Amino acid sequence: MRGMRASRLLSTLLLLQTRGRMTAQELADELEVSVRTVYRDVESLSAAGVPVYADRGPTGGYQLLDGYRTRLTGLTxxxxxxxxxxxxxxxxxxxxxxxxxxxxxxxxxxxxxxxxxxxxxxxxxxFHLDAPGWLREADQAPHLAEIAEAVWNQRVLELRYRRWAKPREVTRRVRPLGVVLKAGTWYLVALADEDLRTYRVSNVLAVQTLDERFDRPADFDLPGYWQEWAEQFEARMRGQQAVIRVSPEAMGWLRALLGTFAADAVRASAGEPGPDGWVRAVLPIESVRHAHVELLKFGGMVEVLEPAELRELMVRTAGELAALYEGSRRILPS
Structure with missing residues (x-):
């Protein structure tokens, strides 16, 4: 308790030094304490020789004597x-x-x-950083703080984890090496046995910090590992291919609608433009169903050539849309 009060007194002093005059209520809000506690802390500062004084009245508040500066600014x-x-x-x-x-x-x-x-x-x-991507909320990761502490203190963790494959819930003992924030989602990079693994923190159902400590591999590079893993992950997710014709207008929308990996693959595989400016290219896809949704975003700016299943799905959807809007046009008032 004594250490907490000392830290609060220092915070009060630094607030007054950096912001000038502040009311008791403003100090209380900043320090998350009661106004009565602020009164007691200011009295303690004065008793310790800090030249803090109060201005009375509705616009008054506490401030330090002009020119006074503390040297107690060392960072822990x-x-x-x-x-x-x-x-x-x-x-x-x-x-x-x-x-x-x-x-x-x-x-x-x-x-x-x-x-x-x-x-x-x-x-x-x-300047402000907003980490989550558009139209989505950040993952809920209730065990993140404990995992991060274990990363910092090099403590072995036992995780109960939910995954996609069966069995869905597994228990893993890991040596946590780092955490990564990717578009609002937290990931844990850890050694499981001798293999580097990546775990989505929101899928951690329970965590126990063990007494066992470990030594970090001297040559482990978290940013380098993450970049390589992310590239491999996207390549695995897009393990199939579609052959498409792309209009000049669609070429400008590739990155926004498909992402960097797919857009770069389309550009790299694009052939020579035809008389109409359209190019033939190869698009890495996750599945026919996923590609169907992605390519509908382009409307008539992209044509699917292969595989036949995807082309037929696009044709059927185009027909359903045409029928839907043709029917809507008939019932709309003139």
Whole structure:
């Protein structure tokens, strides 16, 4: 408790140093304590010789004597590590580092000269990272903080995990090496026996941190591993192929509607344009049904040539759409 109060007193002092005058209610909101606690903390600061004084009245508040600056701005090791996530408050909070990040930023701002502090505030006002992709919510990963702590402390984990293959639920003992945030979804990279594996954290049903510690492989490179794994994963997901004709207009929409991997594959396999500007190309697909949905986004800008099953499915859908809209046109008022 004494350590918590000391940390809160320091936070109060740094808030007043970085923001100037603040009311008791504003301090209470920032520190997540009661106004009465703020009163007691300010009295303690004054008793310790900190020149903090109160302005009375409806627009009053607490502030430090002009020119006073504390030198107690040293970052703890956890706070210094968390600065790499300072632009990602949401993911930092999911990892259990939200409070640490906020305290680190406050200490950093307090240590900066006035002109740099103003610049830092402008950056916060003008740049924001929103990790999840469009039209989807971020995964719910209730065990993320415990997993991240085990990664940091090099502790072996026992996971109960839900997967696609049967049996659906399995138990795995793993050595966690890192966590990755990809478009709002968290993944755990870990050693299971001697094999590197990737687990979707939202599919972890239960986790137990064991007393056993492990040594990280000296040559393990998390960003390098993730890039290679992600490329292989997308290639596996798109293990089939379709032959298509692509209009010049559709070429400009490939990346937006199909993603980088598929768009690059189409461009790389594209032949010479015909008299109408259309090109013949090969599209990696996950399945006929999945490709059917993806290619409908292009309307009449893409024609499927092969496989026959996919072409027939596109023809049937086009006929159903034509009949639907033709029927709608007959019943619409003139």
């Amino acid at each position: 090791s956890d706070e210094a590590d968390s600065l790499f996530l300072a632009g990602m408050p949401g993911p930092a909070a999911e990892l259990g580092l939200g409070t640490v990040v906020a305290t680190a930023e406050l200490k950093l701002l307090a240590a900066l000269p006035a002109e740099l502090r103003s610049r830092a505030s402008r950056i916060r006002e003008r």
